[in-house]
Amino acid sequence: MFYPVIRRFFFSLDAETAHVLGLAGVDLLAATGAGCVLSGKVAADPLRVMGLDFPNRVGLAAGLDKNGAYIDALASLGFGFIEVGTVTPRAQPGNPRPRLFRIPQQRAIINRMGFNNDGVDRLLANVAGSRFKRGGGIVGINIGKNFDTPIEQAADDYLICLDRVYPAASYVAVNISSPNTKNLRELQKDDALAALLARLKAAQTRLADVHGSYVPLALKIAPDLEDGQVQLIADLLRRHRIDAVIATNTTVARSGVEGLPNSEQAGGLSGQPLFARSTAVVSQLAQALAGELPIIGVGGIMSGTDAAAKITAGASLVQFYTGFVYRGPQLVAEAAKAIASLRQG
Template sequence: MIYPLLRKFFFALDAETAHGIGMAGIDFVNAAGVSCLLARSVPPDPVQVMGIEFPNPVGLAAGLDKNGEHIDALAAQGFGFIEVGTVTPRPQPGNPKPRLFRIPERQAIVNRMGFNNDGVEKLLANVATAKFARWGGVLGINIGKNFDTPIEKAADDYLLCLDRVYQTASYVAVNISSPNTKNLRELQQDEALDALLGSLKEAQGRLSDRHGKYVPLALKIAPDLADEQIQAIADLLRKHRVDGVIATNTTVSRVGVEGLPNAEQAGGLSGAPLLAMSTAVVGKLATALAGEVPIIGVGGIINGADAAAKIAAGASLVQFYSGFIYRGPELVAEAAAAIARQRAA
């Protein structure tokens, strides 16, 4: 495969610079009609989740394509669904650079991007030019709050984004778990989450009537949760009939990367060291939810066995981002094949 050679080039560059060049490269091979040089074909393996038929259970996690600029090129890598964002109501630059760091010794990444994006209107304009959604592709849009919106007003930002993306999205992911926006994770606390989910579900009902279609809502949670917090979140997901839960975001823990270069950088840790923690959260959620709310498992997937482990723990779908950076497009087909074997076992 070509990607291991390309990775050596990319890893010689600053991580954020490499990301920009890599996305431009994926766009180029897609436009040239030679995406097969990077990706293997993924056999259909449809699965029904949140009332949506996904052509296969392997998705791209939010964060790689924050502004929806590369949807068609990424879809050509074989993903069963693409999640773009996190998008906020207004454009914002994010945190100062450098803010993206590799830990290659552990196939890990630390980021403190801070929801850098061009705002919801620009994302919608980009999505409108993509063929993916028009051709029936499953497109998730991940929404968040602006960094300067007070936490007590956060619901206003989520409701504005939900209103704007509702007609375009296949599902909407509500990101309350990034460690890189001050106080954001406070929204996972019982009273705050109860109020936020109530407001979002009420708005979802109004929007469903207005647009004549039901767009599912999925809540994205952190891995750094005590068992009682996981149970409380599960109870609220059931109470408000939330359509799905994405487990998990990045971690503030540094277990597994201690003493390595970049390990002490501030931000969220993703990649292989997150696997055990995030999969444990999936398992605890699956027990607490008892099948009432489907789970999208994300965090630490570097190979097919990791993806299958998420399904075994109780996830219906999986996503990855850091694994795509370290393994390249071949991971999509590998993960899909491993999940198919897991389900057949």
């Protein structure tokens, strides 16, 4: 019941300023041991996915903690896993501010951050310092390409990142679906995706031999795909033995927010208006994959009911980010409880 009051303060600020202060606030709560006051008790719901043991099926999506600086604080809220990034080989400032916009009437956000991050070395130092990770917590690392790397050489950036993060990651998420890096979504197309997945899989095999451990690869895709593209991606994921798919990233569509303040801003739309489309992609993938690899469902989760719907549609795990902004830490416990109840029912 405390979060609506806190949110009112944060929503009086510029969205990106509020983001920075909010993370600092979560860090302070965790340091004082008060994080559970906001989140509540999170139901245990263990599940083995990608060869990893998750204590519950509710995760934090990439984008909130780009540099992995707040892993322990966020984990204290009860998330079953934390995904950090997107990280690029070199630090980059991202797009000019303002670049983050709320549409509170529809519980939505538009962002055009542009993979702003401090680079892979800084992220790795933060992950190494995380008590959550050292204690066996699941930390996914989301990787991307630098904005000035030509799209023809994008695979090189992904391979550099994969090489660097492999020993530190519980799993690696390959982000080819952000709408905020020029031409990035071209990598989702037939031949480009096949070539990228082949190189990533070969690198994963080599790194598993070098490090003596297998770190799963997950591909993060866009919601703005035709049915035939979803089928093609599913076929390529199976062919190249990728370990999971994350569905979905933000959308360039504006359905559900037309005419509202900030709806004309360029960037990816997330939050409540994305729920139906992202869940439809989960359903399409579930049918196309027929259980051959797990799906992580993300997009528009604003309640426990939404989280359970992703699981019912075919996801094994869920993630959220925008729902966390609008609903606060209590959404973690609510989502975990709703999903756990599916098994009991």
